[in-house]
Amino acid sequence: MKKVRFGGRLFAALLLPFVVVACSDTTGLEENHGEEIEGVQIWLSGAMIASYDGDTGSWTGELEVHAGEETAHMDIRMVDHDGVQVELESDHYLEVDVEDESIAEFEQDTPGEFGGHLHGVAVGETDVVFKLMHGAVGSGHADFITAAVHAHVEDH
Numbered sequence: 001m002k003k004v005r006f007g008g009r010l011f012a013a014l015l016l017p018f019v020v021v022a023c024s025d026t027t028g029l030e031e032n033h034g035e036e037i038e039g040v041q042i043w044l045s046g047a048m049i050a051s052y053d054g055d056t057g058s059w060t061g062e063l064e065v066h067a068g069e070e071t072a073h074m075d076i077r078m079v080d081h082d083g084v085q086v087e088l089e090s091d092h093y094l095e096v097d098v099e100d101e102s103i104a105e106f107e108q109d110t111p112g113e114f115g116g117h118l119h120g121v122a123v124g125e126t127d128v129v130f131k132l133m134h135g136a137v138g139s140g141h142a143d144f145i146t147a148a149v150h151a152h153v154e155d156h
Contacts, residue, residue, distance in 0.1 A: 020121070025126040037086050037144050040130055043075040051083075052146045063128060065104065065120035065149040076114045078132055078144070090133075093140065095133045100126040104151045112137035127151065 040052040042063070050061030063129050075095055077085045093112030098104055103124040108116035112133070127148030133140040 003061075011044075036080055037078045037132060038081045039079045039145050041077040041079055041083070042149075043077065043087075047073050049074075051079075052149070054144070054146075055081075057147045059147065059149045061099055061149075063104075063118055063149060065118045065151070065153055066156055067120045067123050067153050070107070070117040070119045073109070073117060074105070074115055076116075076130060077113075080090060091134060091140075092143070093133050093137050095131040095142075097129045097131070098126055099128070099148065099149070100124070103154050104128070118151060123153055123155050125152050 006142060038054040040054075041048050042050040042061070048061075050059055050063060052059050062070075076096075076100055094114045095110070095112070096106040096108070096116065098106050101121065103122050103126040104122075105119040105121060106116050106128060107119060118128075128151050129148050130146045131142045132144040134143045135141060
């Protein structure tokens with residue numbers, strides 16, 4: 001009779017999916033100093049113009065800019081359940097994806113900074129997604145991803 005051995009390979013094969021899921025969870029929350037990121041706020045000229053609620057997956061407010069212009073600098077804040085800004089570690093950065101860059105573009109003054117300018121390229125509407133990234137700028141992984149917020153580019 002042949003003995004079947006369940007060694008380290010089986011254990012590793014069973015454990016691997018849990019390790020991958022633990023590191024790649026983008027639907028949930030990033031913990032920092034005991035605080036959990038549950039939302040995003042976009043501030044422009046001292047006023048909050050849009051906010052994202054991670055519990056409901058919905059935005060309040062939208063982004064607006066005129067064609068051929070750019071907004072003043074927008075500050076993007078990661079917040080907890082109470083809307084209090086969460087202090088992030090230095091290896092976190094912001095990545096912004098604009099669905100249709102022929103309508104609008106998001107430019108960060110410094111790659112990865114938590115802010116930037118929305119440029120109106122052409123009249124229309126597109127969606128923008130904000131991602132809290134962890135790791136080296138340009139090669140990290142997402143810890144928190146918002147649903148898309150509408151960006152309207154209007155004529156003068």
